[in-house]
Amino acid sequence: MMTARAARLHAFGEADELRIETIDLPEPAPGEVALRQTAVGFNFIDIYQRKGVYPLPLPTGLGFEAAGVVEQVGPDVRDVRTGDRVAYMNAGVGAYADRRNVPADKLVVLPDGVSDEAAATLLFKGMTAQYLVRKTHKVKPGDLVLVHAAAGGVGQILCRWAKDLGAEVAGTAGGPEKLAVARDAGCDFVIDYRQGNWVEAFHEATAGRKARVVYDSVGKDTFLGSLDCTAPFGLVVSYGAASGPAPDISPELLNKKGCLYLTRPSVFPHNADVATFRANAAELFDAIARGAVTVPIGARFTLDQIADAHRAAESRATTGAILIVP
Template sequence: MSVTRSVIISQHGAPSVMTLETRDLPAPGPGEVQIRHTAIGFNFVDIYQRSGVYPLALPSSLGFEAAGVVVEAGPGVDGFKPGDRVAYVNAGLGAYADRRNAPADKLVPLPDTVSDEAAATLLFKGLTAQFLLRKTHAVAPGDLLLVHSAAGGVGQILTRWATALGATVIGTTSSPHKKEAALAAGAKAVIDLNDPAWPEAFLQATGGRKARVVYDAVGKDTLIRSLDCAAPFGLVVSYGGASGPAPAIDPDLLNKKGGLFLTRASIFAHNADTASLRANAADLFDAIAKGHVGVDIGRRFPLDQIAAAHEAAEARAVIGAILITP
């Protein structure tokens, strides 16, 4: 039996509700492996779960993305052995820990071309970009894309990868000081969402051309007006709700706006089975190796400073990814 430090919440609330507890960790069961974490990813959904926006059954652990090394394989596990480098994004809550047991079929092997830190900060966000660019719409050279929150974690990856595929990206940000990050990621122009006339600013930036695809992670504050930025028969993809849940839309409005297509997409549906997860991850890792996707770590926080990491994220004080170190 091993020992692990794990972040636990017994109630929803502010960052202070998180406690770091030392617990016994049993040997991995059938179909499981035990992983020693080397890098732990942070995602804004962690805040939603901690605060109760997405309620959890309490007490609960937190975190669902990490990279590390296999230390023990349980009965019936094929394909993984001690010493193998692995990462995961949907193996159940518990990534905020020194080590944990996880289902082997939820793991992806890491190639030598991808570091542990890159995997822990890019797997969730990168797989989100992967299904948006490859599955929801197969981005092609010449496509004009509008990417909301282009300076955010997913937004920067989307912008870099789409640009590498030959598309032109116009980005938006809600903070003027983040404009340079979106431009550095490859956006041709960046629109300020604080300007009530941002759809008009988008059209001005494109010479009146509308987008083949609008990627909207903002939700409540932007989705209706995002429809005005899509070309006839274009696609509007809602994949997040940073400003709150997206509003309901009358299907007839899509007809009036140009016969538009609207979808609500999720990383989990696209990676629900092991074969799809590993194939999609391999596509992402190939993009990393080619330099189409890069990691931009804004700050690192030790696991025992997890509350400070959440506070910094809620204050929007970090540009780039937050990484938790065990």
């Protein structure tokens, strides 16, 4: 029997609760493959789960996405082979590991033009951006789009992909360095939400125009302001809560703000079956190949440094993607 090194959580709390343990890895069951993981992605939802904001049964692993090489194929697996480079983003928590057994129907085979590191840092974030700009609101040429946290991993992808689709993009970020990152990601207008009234700054930057769609992953600190930045009959997409949950509102407020639409989508229902997941991934890989979707790796950590990775993300000390290298 093989073994794996994996990060495990036995109690909710601070980053130091994460422990690296050696665990037994059984032979892959029917429908599974044994995967040697070469790159593991980090996402802010990992922090929510570690803290118990989104509680998991304990003890538990963490992490949703990784890339690697198939080392062994279990019975009844026909669509991936030993030696294939693959990636996943929804095989259950536990991606923080150097080896793992994964259901084959959760895997997508990587094309030659997509590296393991790109897949691990782009798949979850890129598939999030994919449903936001292609499903939740189909971004069209001429749309004015507002992206909060435009210097973050998803934010940069959203900005680049929306620009590729012909939109004008306004992005919010905190501080000069992150504003520069947002500009590099294609933002036509950048707003520092740490400086004064960012809603007024948005209206000044756009000469009074409001956004056809606002993508809000920040939550508590930006949600009500997002309503004031949305054009009549426009859409506010609340898809995260980096500053805390968005406040409860009366539906009547949407009417008063301009007959707005509000939605709270998530990535997993948009990729609930294998055929849809692989079709969406193919669209993402095409965008990567065209150069429309890129995100720089802002920091690399080993598996033994996983607590440091969490602390860096919580302090917002990094821009771009965080990569875990087993």
